Amino acid sequence: MLAITALALVRLRNLFAVAMLAGIYSLLSAGLFTTLDAVDVAFTEAAVGAGISTILVLGTLALVGHEQKKARRSSVIPLVVVVLTGSILVYGTLDMPPYGDPANPAHHHVAPHYLEESEHEIGIPNVVTSVLASYRGYDTLGETTVIFTAMVGVLLLMGGLRKRENSGETDAETRESEDASGSGPVPTHGGSGTDPPKADGKKTHGEGDAHGG
Amino acid sequence: MEDRLILRVGAKILIPFILMFALYVQFHGDYGPGGGFQAGLIFASAFILYALIFGLDTAKRVLPLGFVWFCGALGVWIFAGVGVVTLVMGGEFLNYDVLAHEPEHGQELGILLVELGVLTTVFGVMVAMFYAFAGRRQVR
Amino acid sequence: MNVMGLMNYWAFIFLMMVGFYILISQGNLVKKIVGLNVFQTSVFILYISMGKIRGGTAPILTEGDPIYSNPLPHVLILTAIVVGVATTALGLSLVVRIHEAYGTVEEDDIHDLDLAVAGGEDQSFPVSGMDARA
Numbered sequence: 001m002l003a004i005t006a007l008a009l010v011r012l013r014n015l016f017a018v019a020m021l022a023g024i025y026s027l028l029s030a031g032l033f034t035t036l037d038a039v040d041v042a043f044t045e046a047a048v049g050a051g052i053s054t055i056l057v058l059g060t061l062a063l064v065g066h067e068q069k070k071a072r073r074s075s076v077i078p079l080v081v082v083v084l085t086g087s088i089l090v091y092g093t094l095d096m097p098p099y100g101d102p103a104n105p106a107h108h109h110v111a112p113h114y115l116e117e118s119e120h121e122i123g124i125p126n127v128v129t130s131v132l133a134s135y136r137g138y139d140t141l142g143e144t145t146v147i148f149t150a151m152v153g154v155l156l157l158m159g160g161l162r163k164r165e166n167s168g169e170t171d172a173e174t175r176e177s178e179d180a181s182g183s184g185p186v187p188t189h190g191g192s193g194t195d196p197p198k199a200d201g202k203k204t205h206g207e208g209d210a211h212g213g
Numbered sequence: 214m215e216d217r218l219i220l221r222v223g224a225k226i227l228i229p230f231i232l233m234f235a236l237y238v239q240f241h242g243d244y245g246p247g248g249g250f251q252a253g254l255i256f257a258s259a260f261i262l263y264a265l266i267f268g269l270d271t272a273k274r275v276l277p278l279g280f281v282w283f284c285g286a287l288g289v290w291i292f293a294g295v296g297v298v299t300l301v302m303g304g305e306f307l308n309y310d311v312l313a314h315e316p317e318h319g320q321e322l323g324i325l326l327v328e329l330g331v332l333t334t335v336f337g338v339m340v341a342m343f344y345a346f347a348g349r350r351q352v353r
Numbered sequence: 354m355n356v357m358g359l360m361n362y363w364a365f366i367f368l369m370m371v372g373f374y375i376l377i378s379q380g381n382l383v384k385k386i387v388g389l390n391v392f393q394t395s396v397f398i399l400y401i402s403m404g405k406i407r408g409g410t411a412p413i414l415t416e417g418d419p420i421y422s423n424p425l426p427h428v429l430i431l432t433a434i435v436v437g438v439a440t441t442a443l444g445l446s447l448v449v450r451i452h453e454a455y456g457t458v459e460e461d462d463i464h465d466l467d468l469a470v471a472g473g474e475d476q477s478f479p480v481s482g483m484d485a486r487a
Binding site: 039040042043044047048051052055056059060063120121122123124125126128129130132133134137138140141144145147148150151154155158 | 285296
């Protein structure tokens with residue numbers, strides 16, 4: 001199922017259908033994660049892949065158009081590269097430990113400690129949560145910082161520039177304080193109370209800018 | 214979509230349940246699948262649904278842009294703050310044992326606070342990204 | 354027995370290669386990002402399938418003493434998924450900015466526009482702004 005969906009993704013040229021199929025692909029992989037005992041991961045994948053990612057892709061398509069042009073280049077060279085890489089990887093798997101075997105090396109490092117001791121050390125039943133938040137708290141802190149940084153990046157690329165064009169300012173702090181207070185023209189008005197016509201002129205100018213942006 | 218009656222009523226019925234489910238996922242994450250990430254995503258999706266149905270401007274009145282940005286930063290601050298508190302109370306960074314008299318209670322409290330930080334950040338970041346992408350269309 | 358034990362790796366490789374093919378052969382930038390997501394998901398499947406133990410159950414401690422699957426890959430992938438959506442959003446916002454600067458998201462067209470500017474033709478594409486940003 002996953003493979004069929006992935007292959008359909010290659011062939012489709014209507015990008016709305018691609019976005020929807022990507023959501024279905026994520027949902028199918030969430031089901032696969034559930035059968036592989038990773039319920040937390042399945043939950044997250046369903047919420048992210050079928051929810052937020054699809055909405056973001058659709059939002060992008062609304063901005064950039066949804067028809068893909070036919071590629072001018074031939075697809076033979078990429079195909080050769082992919083088949084070559086794939087066969088090298090398959091050759092590499094011949095030494096890998098078999099699926100589902102309890103004797104695999106991955107199950108004999110720190111995982112037994114987590115499973116046996118976390119009941120006494122942490123005291124909560126969901127081992128994934130205790131490992132995530134306590135044993136590997138640094139990882140999660142770094143990960144939280146990463147998505148915060150991604151938000152800052154997205155806002156700089158998408159949201160911040162609009163206000164910069166409006167106000168003619170380049171300083172990020174000025175923009176934020178303006179946005180937070182939302183009372184840009186008011187201090188100007190109050191401060192120059194002795195000169196009402198000038199203040200009025202400034203205010204209308206600002207409003208005109210806001211409409212123009 | 215302002216004139217679609219069924220959508221509007223349906224969304225109004227659904228959104229409180231989505232928010233409740235997010236809180237359930239958050240606080241039941243110790244015992245079943247769930248936790249800060251999932252709860253934050255579900256919480257954010259409730260507000261994204263609201264914005265889709267009732268329009269972006271209405272959503273921005275309910276949930277102002279500055280508040281969303283603040284949430285994104287606040288979560289990281291809570292997370293790192295828990296680490297600093299454990300440092301001050303004599304443990305290592307993010308060692309929750311020292312937060313309460315019993316190490317286990319300290320661990321539970323620490324995990325709860327940290328998950329709360331993750332929830333806040335994920336919620337803020339997802340809604341802020343949605344606002345950024347959806348607000349772009351109105352400008353152009 | 355040997356071949357059946359490796360099937361999960363081959364499924365992962367197939368999905369990864371499909372994602373890789375989308376990434377290098379398609380000209381549309383949005384589709385490239387979808388391909389990147391397929392690629393990411395295949396890596397998630399690799400990790401999760403390595404954590405599975407036959408006859409195991411989800412790692413939530415219960416009464417009795419069943420076999421639990423390995424919780425460590427789950428934690429790593431949980432982190433990776435959320436970072437993945439963050440990178441996806443960042444990439445999509447870059448696509449939107451590229452569309453505003455060039456008017457297209459097709460790689461070939463962008464390449465042509467760049468060549469036209471480099472060839473000294475006096476066209477005012479706002480490429481300098483993009484460079485300054487980078």
